Amino acid sequence: MRRVAREPGGIGSSAKKRQAILGAAAVAFLQNGYLGTNMDEVAALAGVAKQTVYNNFANKEMLFIAIVTQMTNAGSDAVRDAAGAWRTGTDIGEYLRRYAYRQLSIVLTPRLMQLRRVVIGEVSRFPQLGKCLYEGGPKRAMAALAKVFAKLAERGLLAIDDPELAASQFNWLIMSEPLNRAMLLGDGSIPNPAALRRHADESVRTFLAAYTRK
């Protein structure tokens, strides 16, 4: 411990090393896959001793889980923060279109798409990775949406009996088409911002046609 405190960077240096390891490991995993990555490589890329990697992460699975958690939670939090809460007086259609567009543009990045592909490819061997991505990604996104819809239903602004179901339908109406294309057709199929806006608008139109109070 004393040795770490004397290094340049002082008190923060062990946190910095941890971040360097996570950054290096993300590069390696996304490029070479889970099986194609080893701890020696991560240590070399991060510029730390192999023992330092093991001091931070007991094994490769724990390291990858930390990356999946960090990347998916950062994505979910960015969506939540960018969309903001719905406020009285805001047009619901406008709010939901903005929410949909933000979610699409934050999630549909080559980095998150490749993370998702690597995790899915390893689900049968390492189920913990998939569980971690599901909980930090879609589950978290749908829980945030369910709160929005519960509030809109409570105020009598939308005809929603089951906010969890409405949140799941909203989420997948928005995400599925471009997400599943990106999974199978690669990053070249990620729509440009104008196409994402059009897709957000069409998805919200259908959602509101189903859930607007008659």
Add this chain to the structure above:
Amino acid sequence: MRRVAREPGGIGSSAKKRQAILGAAAVAFLQNGYLGTNMDEVAALAGVAKQTVYNNFANKEMLFIAIVTQMTNAGSDAVRDAAGAWRTGTDIGEYLRRYAYRQLSIVLTPRLMQLRRVVIGEVSRFPQLGKCLYEGGPKRAMAALAKVFAKLAERGLLAIDDPELAASQFNWLIMSEPLNRAMLLGDGSIPNPAALRRHADESVRTFLAAYTRK
């Protein structure tokens, strides 16, 4: 050629060998992944000479593409045949609920889910595999649905301006939630038949609420 014709099974024996190779390769790929499978193993599993494998499939990628094509097209065709065409007088809700349930129960099998996981895991290295699954799977399913919706719109039975868009929304309202859970959470998350029926009913209810002529 003469030698093949003399084998037990006569004229059909080269077609049988091809089928044996495809069957063995499907087992190997689904169990060991794309990189974890080699042509020697496939030949041994199929009980044929390695040269016979190469006479039928130029390389491992061509062999895997043949499997993806066969498995996804068989799935899409089974959905189409099971659902049948919509006929005048049939209740639209009942028809769509049956269609949705058939599609869910045919696609959400451990075999097709594992095929999809393996393909997604290899998309960045072998983009042709993902393209092949996309075209034989969702693209084919949505094209069949678009025809159904064009017919229902033409007869003034549903308020649909864009049958392709409606088909994509119907497809993903139905498939996304259980498909994405199965991708990330494994086969244990595939809903049982009663839960699939409930999910089909809820999805069709939302779709019809959006697209029923007011």
